[in-house]
Amino acid sequence: MLGFIIQRFIQAVGVMAVMSVIVFFGVYAIGNPIDIVIPPDATQEIRLEAIRRLGLDQPLYQKYFTFVSNLLQGDLGRSFVYNMPVLELIGGRLPATLELVLISVICATVLGVSLGIYAGYRPDSWVSKTIMAVSVLGFSVPSFWVGLILILFFAVHLGWLPAGGRGDTVMIWGVAWSFPTLNGLSHIALPAINLALFKLAMMIRLARAGTREIMLTDTIKFARAAGLSEATILRRHLLKLISIPIITVFGLELGSTLAFAVVTETIFSWPGVGKLIIDSIAVLDRPVMVAYLILVAFLFVTINFVIDLVFALIDPRVRHGASA
Amino acid sequence: MSADRSRLSLFWAEYRENRSAVLALVIVAVMILLALFAGLISPQDPYDLANLSLRDSRRPPGFVGSGGYTHILGTDPQGRDLLSAIFYGLRISIQIGLAAGFVSLTIGTTLGILAAYLGGRVETLIMRLVDLQLSFPAILLALVIVALLGQGKAQLIGALVAAQYAYFARTAYGAAKAERGKDYIEAALAIPLSARLVLWRHMLPNCTPPLIVVATVQIANSISLEATLSFLGLGLPVTEPSLGMLISNGFPYMMSGRYWISVYPGVALIILIVAINIVGDQVRDQFNPRLRR
Numbered sequence: 001m002l003g004f005i006i007q008r009f010i011q012a013v014g015v016m017a018v019m020s021v022i023v024f025f026g027v028y029a030i031g032n033p034i035d036i037v038i039p040p041d042a043t044q045e046i047r048l049e050a051i052r053r054l055g056l057d058q059p060l061y062q063k064y065f066t067f068v069s070n071l072l073q074g075d076l077g078r079s080f081v082y083n084m085p086v087l088e089l090i091g092g093r094l095p096a097t098l099e100l101v102l103i104s105v106i107c108a109t110v111l112g113v114s115l116g117i118y119a120g121y122r123p124d125s126w127v128s129k130t131i132m133a134v135s136v137l138g139f140s141v142p143s144f145w146v147g148l149i150l151i152l153f154f155a156v157h158l159g160w161l162p163a164g165g166r167g168d169t170v171m172i173w174g175v176a177w178s179f180p181t182l183n184g185l186s187h188i189a190l191p192a193i194n195l196a197l198f199k200l201a202m203m204i205r206l207a208r209a210g211t212r213e214i215m216l217t218d219t220i221k222f223a224r225a226a227g228l229s230e231a232t233i234l235r236r237h238l239l240k241l242i243s244i245p246i247i248t249v250f251g252l253e254l255g256s257t258l259a260f261a262v263v264t265e266t267i268f269s270w271p272g273v274g275k276l277i278i279d280s281i282a283v284l285d286r287p288v289m290v291a292y293l294i295l296v297a298f299l300f301v302t303i304n305f306v307i308d309l310v311f312a313l314i315d316p317r318v319r320h321g322a323s324a
Numbered sequence: 325m326s327a328d329r330s331r332l333s334l335f336w337a338e339y340r341e342n343r344s345a346v347l348a349l350v351i352v353a354v355m356i357l358l359a360l361f362a363g364l365i366s367p368q369d370p371y372d373l374a375n376l377s378l379r380d381s382r383r384p385p386g387f388v389g390s391g392g393y394t395h396i397l398g399t400d401p402q403g404r405d406l407l408s409a410i411f412y413g414l415r416i417s418i419q420i421g422l423a424a425g426f427v428s429l430t431i432g433t434t435l436g437i438l439a440a441y442l443g444g445r446v447e448t449l450i451m452r453l454v455d456l457q458l459s460f461p462a463i464l465l466a467l468v469i470v471a472l473l474g475q476g477k478a479q480l481i482g483a484l485v486a487a488q489y490a491y492f493a494r495t496a497y498g499a500a501k502a503e504r505g506k507d508y509i510e511a512a513l514a515i516p517l518s519a520r521l522v523l524w525r526h527m528l529p530n531c532t533p534p535l536i537v538v539a540t541v542q543i544a545n546s547i548s549l550e551a552t553l554s555f556l557g558l559g560l561p562v563t564e565p566s567l568g569m570l571i572s573n574g575f576p577y578m579m580s581g582r583y584w585i586s587v588y589p590g591v592a593l594i595i596l597i598v599a600i601n602i603v604g605d606q607v608r609d610q611f612n613p614r615l616r617r
Binding site: 015018026027136137139140141142143144145148149151152156163255256259260262263266277278281282289293296297300 | 456460461463464467468471472544548551552555556557558571575578579583586587590593594597598600601602605
């Protein structure tokens with residue numbers, strides 16, 4: 001087990017190293033940020049001074065080493081545009097994004113798994129057919145379009161919910177959160193629904209596919225033969241058997257929802273990290289782009305690592321396969 | 325040849341049983357025709373600036389413009405006839421979806437089959453890369469690449485391919501790996517047929533069913549991704565708007581109740597994507613032996 005953890009850990013570190021090189025060179029190989037940072041009527045001296053101050057005159061590999069050594073000390077550089085440490089900038093926006101993502105993914109999973117099990121358990125009932133039809137929609141309709149329709153219907157047409165912004169926030173542990181206030185909740189509702197719909201469709205399909213396959217297996221036949229009630233079978237056996245793919249997808253979705261939050265945050269002017277990165281791409285604020293991508297990569301590697309560990313705990317085959 | 329044809333007609337006979345899938349197929353065909361003949365059926369050429377008049381901009385559906393004809397779906401902020409803009413936008417969206425899908429299919433399948441066939445280091449290298457990419461959301465990847473490469477059709481297709489080839493590689497690899505161990509491949513290699521011949525004439529055809537399914541889904545995904553990127557302002561230039569760009573153009577006016585500029589192109593986009601996905605679903609179900617009784 002320990003060997004397995006170490007092996008996976010080394011892999012994760014390797015992946016991070018590769019990602020940092022790709023992201024860094026990719027982002028620094030394009031455009032000239034100096035034109036954005038200084039006014040066009042600046043003198044040549046000011047221009048050269050700014051280039052030196054920002055370290056833009058160094059060769060690329062040297063910038064990379066400076067970047068990595070700073071990174072290891074927890075310094076991700078300063079934003080060209082906001083002129084403040086990137087980590088502080090992203091850190092200030094992170095709670096808004098996390099709040100949105102967690103609410104969406106948890107709602108989507110709980111609701112999606114329940115609906116999916118039902119649809120898989122009674123595949124021919126009309127309720128199941130409706131659930132599946134809706135899930136096809138949720139799956140194929142682009143999320144920005146759903147966001148638009150939500151705004152059009154609930155904010156413009158009905159006027160029930162606000163179309164953008166974060167609303168009232170409450171400070172907890174020095175961080176502003178929207179969910180404890182009613183006004184904040186009303187602001188979070190539309191973006192959260194927007195973000196959750198896609199995940200919901202995916203969870204429904206996953207749970208349904210798993211249920212359909214497992215209901216045909218001997219496990220369920222024997223459980224029935226043993227006289228267990230259907231509810232017990234569903235709760236105790238089925239749920240356990242379909243949980244592995246669901247845990248995997250839950251973890252991966254947590255990450256990819258963060259990515260999709262980019263779209264949702266832009267539509268609903270939600271002041272999170274996603275909006276920040278879109279704005280940064282538009283003005284070529286490289287330190288922010290690099291830092292964001294590295295952080296996302298780190299997040300994904302961590303999630304994958306944790307999923308592997310959870311797998312090994314649930315399924316002994318994975319453990320033994322790795323040590324053999 | 326006749327065996328192929330009878331298999332095809334069997335496939336069609338089974339497909340025909342699902343009425344909504346047939347309807348979806350018809351819709352896809354109609355939309356492709358609309359896109360192909362956009363120039364003939366549109367009331368207006370939306371790319372010809374001489375045709376556009378700002379006096380006609382943001383008019384509601386049914387408005388009779390300075391061109392003397394009725395704008396059935398209204399006009400957009402540039403004074404384009406929305407119906408024409410949708411036909412042309414459909415053309416661009418389908419073009420990009422097909423191009424990105426086809427290139428990813430080619431690159432992905434080649435990589436996947438090579439990895440399965442060659443094994444060893446090459447296999448590890450390719451599949452590690454693919455897995456790494458698959459754990460990364462496609463939208464983020466496409467976003468970054470478009471940001472790096474700049475705007476334009478070729479760059480956009482490049483970004484979509486980079487974001488999607490991995491799905492094909494994974495699918496082709498899985499199918500090819502299963503085929504690789506079978507006796508007929510060993511037999512063909514023992515004759516000996518050349519490795520290239522075995523790969524492309526024997527292995528590839530047996531890997532096609534899952535690839536067709538992935539291709540259908542990925543074309544729909546490309547179209548949707550392109551629309552999303554265009555909506556975020558990172559897609560195509562404004563002069564030749566795709567459906568996503570049309571929606572994006574209308575977004576600022578939605579709050580003031582001018583819903584049609586965003587909504588109608590959006591409806592066209594959704595119908596297209598949903599129809600392609602329904603076709604893909606049906607094909608997948610037909611290819612999946614586990615769902616057969």
